[in-house]
Amino acid sequence: MKTIFDRMTDVVFGFILFFIVIAIFIGVIQLFFSVGKLLSFEGITGYYIDFISDVLTIYVLVELSRSLTEYFKSHKLRLTFIIDAAIVFTIRELLIGLFKHELKPDMLYAFTAFILVLGLLRIGSILVYQKEKEMIHNDNAAD
Template sequence: MLSDRIKVYYDKAIDAVFGLILLFISIGVAIGALKLFFTTWDLILADGVTGNYIHIITDVLTLYVMIELSKSLVEYFKSHRLRLTFILDAAIVFIVREILIAMFKHEVKADMLYAFSVFLLVLGAIRIAAVMVYQREKLISGDEQ
C-alpha cells in the first residue's frame, strides 16, 4: 500500500536526520573535550586562575548538555521514540548551567533566580511525571505479554 511505503520512507528519513544530528553532536563533544584540555593547559600556565574558572565551568556544563541530548538520540535508535526524560535532563542541566554562569559572573538578580527556580521546579515535576508514566507503560506492557 502507498501509505505503508510512505511510512517506511518517512522512518528512513527521520533515522537519517537523527543520525546526522548525532554525528555532529559527537564531533562537537570530541572537539569540545579537546578544546577543554587546551583550556586547562592554559590555566596551568596562567599566573592567576580565578578569572579563568568560568570558561572551564561553562565548557564542561555545555559538553554535559550535549551528551544528554545525544543520549536522547541514542535512545531513539533503540526504541524509535524520543524519551522525554533525557530531553528534560538536558534542559535541567542547561538551566543549572545558566544559573552557575550568572553566579560566577556575579550577575544574578533575585527575580532571575526566582524565575529559574520556578522553571526548575516545573521541569523537575514534569520529569518525575514522565518517569512515572514510563514505568506504568512498562508495567502494563509487561502484563500483556
C-alpha cells in the same frame, strides 16, 4: 515495513547524532587544551568559570546524544533525557550568572521556578515510563 517518514526521520536523527558526537569530541579536545589556562594564576577564580561552563556544555551534548541513541533503540524520544539536558543547561546558565554577579533577584526566582517545573516534568516522565514498561510487561506475560 518502514514508511518513508520513518526512514527520513532515522536519516535526519542520524545526521544530528553524528554532528553532536563530532561536537563532543571537539569540545573535549578544546577542554583538554584549556587546562593550561587554569594554571595562569589570574586571581582565585581565573578561568574556572569558563572551564566549568565548557564541561557543563559538553554534558548537555552528551544528554542530547543519549536521547537520540535511545530513539534508535525504541523509536521514541525519551523525555527524561531531554529534560535532563534542559535542567543541566538551566543550571549552567544559573551558575554562570551567579558566578559573574549578573543575576537580579527576579531572574533568580524565574530560574528557580523553571528548574522546579523541569523537575516535576522529569518525575512525571519517569512515572509514565514506568507505567508503560509495566503495561508492556503485563501484556507479554498475558500472551
